[in-house]
Amino acid sequence: MSVELLKGNVALAEAAVRAGVEAYFGYPITPQTELLEHMAKRMPELGRVFVQAESEVAAINMVYGAASTGVRAMTSSSSPGISLMQEGFSYIAGSEVPCVIVDIMRGGPGLGNIQPSQADYFQVTRSAGHGDYHPIVLAPASVQEAIDLMTLAFDLADQYRHLVFVVADGLIGQMMEPAELPPMQPVRTAKPDWALTGAEGRDKRVITSLELTAPELEAVNLHLQAKLQTIRETEQRWAEQWTDDARLIVVGYGTAGRIAETAVRQARKEGLKVGLFRPISLWPFPEDRLSALADQIDAFLVVEMNAGQMWEDVRLAAGGQVPVMFAGRMGGMVPMPEEIYEAIQQLAEKLPGDLRSGG
Secondary structure, eight states: OOEEEEEHHHHHHHHHHHTTOOEEEEOOOTTSHHHHHHHHHHHHHTTOEEEEOSSHHHHHHHHHHHHTTTOOEEEEEOHHHHHHTHHHHHHHHHHTOOEEEEEEEOBOSTTOBSSOOOTTHHHHHTTSSSSSOOOEEEOOSSHHHHHHHHHHHHHHHHHHTSEEEEEEEHHHHHOEEEEEOOOOOOOOOSOOTTSOSOOTTSOOOOOOOOOOSHHHHHHHHHHHHHHHHHHHHHOOOEEEESOSSOSEEEEOOHHHHHHHHHHHHHHHHTTOOEEEEEESEEESOOHHHHHHHHTTOSEEEEEESSSSSHHHHHHHHHTTSSOEEEEEOOTTOOOOHHHHHHHHHHHHHHSSSOTTTTO
16 A cells, blocks of 8 residues: 555544444544544445434444444544543443544543643543443554554454544644555454344344343443453553663653654753653553563653643552653643653753663
């Protein structure tokens, strides 16, 4: 396939099409509307389902229904729309129906703005709805990575019969970069053995999240927790650079991680032993690798475009072994590489020894 200049939202949509999505339901909201617009054109062209729902609540329940028939289904929205979909997410998780959700985050709380922000970290990683569960959450840092993770999202959703979020901010959704799209996958013809495809000639199947008796619901929840534990153990994803000799590691995901790379690269030119760790899966959080890195460094510096939400997960992973400092911006303000580099220098002055010597 050839490299093309692609806008992030369009790349996400086309990657979903090429991953074999059969049904898309959504409601427009910036800064993700181009994704819906691309689906409105491409899905009918291919004889697939596109519905602009009357609301986000309707959209997620349409996803629930379509995914229950075994088709690959998805929706996309932005922070306030994701808030409205919470009940549907919970029903889908309780029913073990696979689906993919794209969240191009706004600043917040409330209506907020459409500037780049990572304010939805808690909203998508902690549960995305009521009940004891976590969705799988993937966070790209470039248009190419958004394409790659979109394909992965559908595979993980099917593998675990679970919700998978792809989350990004308005910068990644709106910017254009050279990227390569994958080949078109054929739409699946065989449906999963749990799907509601008509019961002629076989016993009926039931998809529900309604378990009225406490023992039955506990059994369902124990099954869900065992699945989540498997996901936690096997699906932690990250990228890291210059960590072998690092004494200070900067941690950032998505756009923040990408900007942090520029600052860390500058620090390395100055001879400072600084590394970069970029979580790609926000849930499961790559806690195992971060915990191992905490054994060999003096401190973490977390960079986010929020008030320090992932900072809490890094602190948990560090387990009190080393300080975990925070440098972030909110409300759509993007941290500049110079700000992150200055935070690195300020933290270096507080650490024992010389950050250049490694001891």
